[in-house]
Amino acid sequence: MRGKQFHTGIDVKVWAIACFAQQQHVKENDLRNFTAQLQRISNDAGMPIVGQPCFCKYAMGVDQVEPMFKYLKQSFSGIQLVVVILPGKTPVYAEVKRVGDTVLGIATQCVQAKNVIKTTPQTLSNLCLKMNVKLGGVNSILLPAVRPRIFNEPVIFFGCDITHPPAGDSRKPSIAAVVASMDAHPSRYAATVRVQQHRQEIISDLTYMVRELLVQFYRNTRFKPTRIVVYRDGVSEGQFFNVLQYELRAMREACMMLESGYQPGITFIAVQKRHHTRLFAVDKKDQVGKAFNIPPGTTVDVGITHPTEFDFYLCSHAGIQGTSRPSHYHVLWDDNELTADELQQLTYQMCHTYVRCTRSVSIPAPAYYAHLVAFRARYHLVDREHDSGEGSQPSGTSEDTTLSNMARAVQVHPDANNVMYFA
Missing domain, CATH: 3.30.420.10 (Ribonuclease H-like superfamily/Ribonuclease H)
Incomplete structure (x- = not known):
């Protein structure tokens, strides 16, 4: 991304950080440094992230994802993005995407804790490429002259x-x-x-x-x-x-x-x-x-x-x-x-x-x-699949009913429908 700018960058004015890694691994100073470096790279790319995050908290476990996201949507009008820091492979990722994409329609960007502790321009540029389109921006276009x-x-x-x-x-x-x-x-x-x-x-x-x-x-x-x-x-x-x-x-x-x-x-x-x-x-x-x-x-x-x-x-x-x-x-x-x-x-x-x-x-x-x-x-279905796979359905539940429940589970929120939430 060095020397390159997005065709249409989005101004990020209301955003939050949720850290699901332990505080002894990702310290507050790491979060401050990550925020500063992310803002520098995003500004250079034409997607300015304005000011400090409106919310920056540590959290633990899958159960905290939905209550936290609902609080963010209710408390901060027009929240555009939640940056979620994960300790590694964890069920939290699937829950973040389920809640963000299908329940509340909030753009989410997950980052591995190791990439927060040690930032590189390449990793931060890759994050910006994803975040810009999730917010409705356009990264690049085909030149009309060569199409x-x-x-x-x-x-x-x-x-x-x-x-x-x-x-x-x-x-x-x-x-x-x-x-x-x-x-x-x-x-x-x-x-x-x-x-x-x-x-x-x-x-x-x-x-x-x-x-x-x-x-x-x-x-x-x-x-x-x-x-x-x-x-x-x-x-x-x-x-x-x-x-x-x-x-x-x-x-x-x-x-x-x-x-x-x-x-x-x-x-x-x-x-x-x-x-x-x-x-x-x-x-x-x-x-x-x-x-x-x-x-x-x-x-x-x-x-x-x-x-x-x-x-x-x-x-x-x-x-x-x-x-x-x-x-x-x-x-x-x-x-x-x-x-x-x-x-x-x-x-x-x-x-x-x-x-x-x-x-x-x-x-x-x-x-x-x-x-x-x-x-x-598949991530949107994680809970549904687990429930049906463990035999927790009521007796007499038909396969068609299960499919219809799953069909509802994969339908994304209208706010996510207008952007490339899957990027």
Whole structure:
């Protein structure tokens, strides 16, 4: 972040610190130093944190999270952010996210105690990247001059993913997450999440999820998208036909529900990371880094790809450790008639818009965000899953009732719905 500033920074005026680490480990002097260093880095990044926190207390245990957060919301009007210091891996994290995201709609940023005791500019910059978007800011945008022609008309980008419970756990549901861009850059995203039957591979409620996000896009931009680009993660090649058949139809139905005859062009792309293909540079001058990886942006669409279908490999990130693994993209449907070069360029550019870092990542930002949203929903369900897993349900409680309870548990607060709470 040195020498870089956010495209749109948020002024943080009312904020608090809650320290769940023991006072003998994180001393008051450590908190003062952390606050001063965080303010210095955030000011340089264009996200000024004004003054001292309105509240700074030590706390112990999961049970104190909700009462403390409710007190903060009631006592400090317009509180924007709670910085939570944790001693390490602890159940407090899940409770902080449950209360902040689903109960009260307060932005929360968790920090490991070791990073408070010993601050580094890199760690503090990473915190600022997350905090700015959680508060509604924009970290970076694609330069309009280099964007492909698909941006000439209103376009919305979707990311879809499903996470499944661990093997051998037959009680917990699968979680489907869909995110969509909410501006023209595209930088800001909104999310919607559903629980569904255990290990179901298709997003069963996709029609209503897409409809919800299209309405939100229109409210934010006052435009109806004429083009839709979908990055679908978590699909194996054997599922392509079923996923495309059901989910493409679901997206079309969502559009028709909004307005008769509304049929934006849809480009549907499956993203795969789990494969055994590796790419190497023949010319030593092209090799990058200690592991002699291929340079970021390397694209292969001949030779090792399918002879008749539209697929390509793209290594969008710079490999820091070990051999880079390119992502494999399968274009399952393309109403927008994009050329291979346009689609590859668009996908590579979307890998640069991920808010958590200032460099390109291995998959497009929408797919990455869908993954984060689904995993965040797991934390929202921690208590529910524990209760149902321990057999504490009343006898006669049906599986449908359990799913409906879980569905309510993963719905985020309206205040969190308008920002990237999952960043």
